[in-house]
Structures are given as C-alpha cells and as structure tokens.
Amino acid sequence: MTETKKATALVLAASRRGAADAVAQTQGVSHKCLVTLDGVVMLERVIREVKNARGIDRVFVSIESEELLRSVPALSAMLDSGEIHYVPSADNLYKSVADATAAIENPYPLVITTGDNALHTTEMVDHFCEEIARDKPDAAVAMTPASVILEAYPEGKRAFHNLKDGGWSSCNLYALANEKALETAKIFEGGGQFGKKPQRIMKAFGLIFMIRYRYKLATIDELAASLSRRWKLTVQVIRMPFADAPIDVDNPGDMALTDHILKSRRLAAQ
Numbered sequence: 001m002t003e004t005k006k007a008t009a010l011v012l013a014a015s016r017r018g019a020a021d022a023v024a025q026t027q028g029v030s031h032k033c034l035v036t037l038d039g040v041v042m043l044e045r046v047i048r049e050v051k052n053a054r055g056i057d058r059v060f061v062s063i064e065s066e067e068l069l070r071s072v073p074a075l076s077a078m079l080d081s082g083e084i085h086y087v088p089s090a091d092n093l094y095k096s097v098a099d100a101t102a103a104i105e106n107p108y109p110l111v112i113t114t115g116d117n118a119l120h121t122t123e124m125v126d127h128f129c130e131e132i133a134r135d136k137p138d139a140a141v142a143m144t145p146a147s148v149i150l151e152a153y154p155e156g157k158r159a160f161h162n163l164k165d166g167g168w169s170s171c172n173l174y175a176l177a178n179e180k181a182l183e184t185a186k187i188f189e190g191g192g193q194f195g196k197k198p199q200r201i202m203k204a205f206g207l208i209f210m211i212r213y214r215y216k217l218a219t220i221d222e223l224a225a226s227l228s229r230r231w232k233l234t235v236q237v238i239r240m241p242f243a244d245a246p247i248d249v250d251n252p253g254d255m256a257l258t259d260h261i262l263k264s265r266r267l268a269a270q
Contacts, residue, residue: 006057006132007108009050009125009177010100013043013063013115014089023116023124023177031068032249033115039264041072042249043115045262047084050113052122054246055129060104062096067104071263093188109112112174119244119256127175128238131173137162141183143220144240152243169246173238180233206230 003055013100015021023032033043043061061069062260066086070076087103090096101107111129119174130212132140146160160167187204200208209226212218218226220237227235240246250254256263 005109006210007109007111007129007132008104009053009054009056009059010087010097010104010107010110011043011047011050011059011061011070011115012013012089012093012096012112012113012227013061013098015169016081017063022252023249025032026252026255031115032061033071034068034072035255037118037249037255037259040220041074042118043069044072045118045165046120047075047113049120049122050111051078055126055127056111057131060087060100061085062087062100063115065088073120079185094185095189097176097185097188098182098251102177108176108178110176112176114172114248116249117172117247119247119261120173120180122137124171124240124242124245127198127240127242131238132236135236136177137175138233139175139231140175140236140238142171142238142240142245143168144171144242148241149243149246156207158246159240161213161220162216163213163218163220164216165221168220169241171242171243171245172248173240175238176259177208184227184231184233185229198244213219 013033021032024030029033029035035042047061048061050056061068061084069079075084079086081118087100090099097112101110109132118180128142146169149156149158149169158169160169176185203212205227209223213223224235224237244261247254247258249258
C-alpha cells in the first residue's frame with residue numbers, strides 16, 4: 001500500500017495594515033501575529049500546533065523578513081534547527097502563495113493557514129489533513145457549521161455565510177494539491193473577508209454563483225460543485241467539528257476573546 005504523502009504547510013504571517021493594525025497597536029508590535037496571548041506569541045503558538053500535526057511534513061512561514069521571525073526567540077531556534085523555513089511574502093495573499101510554491105521544492109499538497117489563528121490546534125490540523133488525504137481534492141477549504149459555533153458560543157456575534165443548508169464560517173485552512181489548483185488562489189488577490197464584502201464574491205466567483213449564494217439557493221456542497229465545474233477541478237469543503245476553528249484575531253475584541261479561551265484551555269488542562 002502506497003503511503004500518503006504528508007502535506008507542506010504555509011503559514012501566512014505578513015502584515016496587511018501596517019502601523020494602522022489595531023491589534024498590533026495594543027502591544028506596540030509591528031505585526032498582529034506578534035502579539036502575546038496567554039504568555040505565548042501568537043505566531044509561535046500557531047506554528048507549534050501546525051508543525052506537530054501528523055499530516056504535516058515541512059513548515060514554511062511567509063512574512064516580510066527573516067528578522068521578524070528571529071525577533072521571537074523560539075521561532076529563531078526553530079529556523080536554526082530546520083523545523084521551520086522562511087519565505088518572503090509579497091504584496092497580496094495570492095502572490096505570497098504563488099511565490100512560495102515557486103520557491104519550495106515539491107510543495108504539494110500544500111496546506112495554507114494564517115498567523116492569526118491562535119485557536120487552531122494540532123487536532124484541527126490533523127482532521128483537515130486526514131480529510132484531504134482520504135478524498136484527494138484538487139482544492140479544499142475548511143468550514144465550520146454555524147450550529148457548532150452557536151452551541152458553544154450562543155451569545156457570539158459572527159458573520160456567517162448563510163446558505164440553503166444553514167450558516168457556515170471559514171476556518172482559514174486551505175489546501176492545494178497541484179499547480180492547477182493554485183490558480184484558484186487568485187480569488188485572494190484583493191484579500192479575504194468575502195463574507196464582509198459580498199461584492200468580492202461576484203468578482204471572484206461570477207454572477208450565477210453570487211445569485212445562488214445571495215439568495216440561499218444552494219447548499220455549501222452545491223456551491224463547491226459549481227466552482228469545480230467553473231475551474232475544471234475538484235473543490236471540496238472540509239467540515240470542521242470545532243467551534244473555535246473559525247475564530248481568528250481580526251480586532252481587539254477577537255483578541256480579548258481568544259486570550260480568554262486560551263487561558264480557559266490551559267486551566268482546564270491542569
């Protein structure tokens with residue numbers, strides 16, 4: 001039996017807002033992923049969880065300079081030991097991913113995440129990797145049902161993608177299996193935040209997709225099938241049964257919530 005090839009991980013950690021980033025300003029650091037949450041630098045926490053996943057082999061971090069990684073002692077040590085590798089970021093998300101795949105030898109399958117997903121755990125990454133290893137889609141995106149999130153956080157306020165089969169929230173976990181799938185990442189040339197900027201959905205996915213999305217005329221799998229036909233490859237939605245998976249640190253409120261959850265996890269584990 002042929003052993004399934006482990007994935008290469010790419011952690012996107014560049015700053016998109018510079019000095020105006022409100023999260024970074026709370027602690028006077030250059031990048032929001034360099035803030036400290038419950039005693040650990042956020043980017044360090046994310047990288048540790050990713051690199052400990054069974055389905056991950058190499059870990060590359062996309063950021064403006066290697067010096068930024070070396071400003072965190074633990075990450076500097078990981079660079080020296082070869083546990084992680086630096087790749088320079090570009091002007092936008094798509095170009096950062098494209099440049100990384102060009103620089104990394106044999107990069108696929110590639111699992112992409114971001115440096116502000118402080119609540120991601122090794123278990124979450126393993127679940128995602130196991131699903132893509134089993135089904136082998138060309139491209140995959142991790143999504144958590146709103147029902148899972150609201151069961152854990154009934155008072156939480158989140159912007160869901162509301163579809164025919166209920167609400168969904170992106171977990172900032174993506175997979176690309178080949179060069180052809182890389183073309184799908186072009187939808188991120190203008191950034192992410194599709195749920196908060198519906199006009200970007202039409203530009204990225206087309207009018208018919210936008211209508212089906214806007215008026216809840218399709219399930220999430222039907223939309224994935226639509227994209228598969230549009231792009232002539234297989235696009236799969238990986239269901240994440242983890243309420244914390246979609247929570248990232250976009251603003252000081254998210255930061256406070258994330259810090260609270262991390263402290264609660266630590267105390268519960270004692």
